[in-house]
Amino acid sequence: MINQKLTIAVQKSGRLRAESFKYIELLGLNCDESSRDLLSRCTGSQVTVLSVRDDDIPEYVLKNVADLGIVGANILAEKGLKLKKVKKLGFAKCSLQIAIPKDSKISSVNALQGARIATSYPNLLRKFLDEKAVSASIITLAGAVEVAPSLNLADAVCDLVQSGKTLKENGLKPLVEIFKSEAILISNPKK
Numbered sequence: 001m002i003n004q005k006l007t008i009a010v011q012k013s014g015r016l017r018a019e020s021f022k023y024i025e026l027l028g029l030n031c032d033e034s035s036r037d038l039l040s041r042c043t044g045s046q047v048t049v050l051s052v053r054d055d056d057i058p059e060y061v062l063k064n065v066a067d068l069g070i071v072g073a074n075i076l077a078e079k080g081l082k083l084k085k086v087k088k089l090g091f092a093k094c095s096l097q098i099a100i101p102k103d104s105k106i107s108s109v110n111a112l113q114g115a116r117i118a119t120s121y122p123n124l125l126r127k128f129l130d131e132k133a134v135s136a137s138i139i140t141l142a143g144a145v146e147v148a149p150s151l152n153l154a155d156a157v158c159d160l161v162q163s164g165k166t167l168k169e170n171g172l173k174p175l176v177e178i179f180k181s182e183a184i185l186i187s188n189p190k191k
């Protein structure tokens, strides 16, 4: 049981929320997952849960609004913020993959040269392409990245994959995995 005054930032709603609360409960805390409040105090403790968009969690921890945060490693890596990775939490496992239409002529990473790749992870994709010395055009989209090839907006996508169902449903197949992710507990190293 944590006895000190502490704020933990968790996702307001989405894939991380339920498992984040399971983890918090494992720490001996009694917090209300169903609360829609921005700030919610865990019963009988000095711990407060801050519920926000997952993308904003690193910023809240960086600025010391929250002491700890639970977020996907993919978000932290994309933002490139210098936060401490306290612990891998073993849930929300997925991988960032470049995928292509199943009838695509692209058959290797090198063949992405000159291609248009749609993604919500431009920094991780740029880093990977630079490492491979491949010059491609990155199209940054906030969501529904998987539809970009069928709309002729892109020749490939770079998106999170878990079961592979979304790729399949959109006529895409994996080409290469560029980042492995899972939920992590983060803190500000300067605290």
Ligand code: PRT
Pocket: 011, 012, 013, 014, 015, 016, 052, 053, 054, 055, 071, 072, 073, 074, 075, 092, 093, 094, 159, 160, 161, 162, 163, 164, 165, 166, 167, 181, 182, 183
């Ligand atoms: O509203 P907010 O901004 O907080 O939530 P969000 O919509 O940005 O995030 P959310 O809840 O979708 O995901 C939160 C985190 O869960 C991500 O940042 C990842 O760390 C992790 N995660 C694990 C996933 C997936 N698995 C996943 N499969 N995030 C997204 N997906 C999507 C993917 O983008 C694709 O559309 O699911 C689809 C692929 O799934 P499969 O099973 O069909 O392959």
Ligand code: ZN
Pocket: 053, 054, 055
């Ligand atoms: Zn998000």
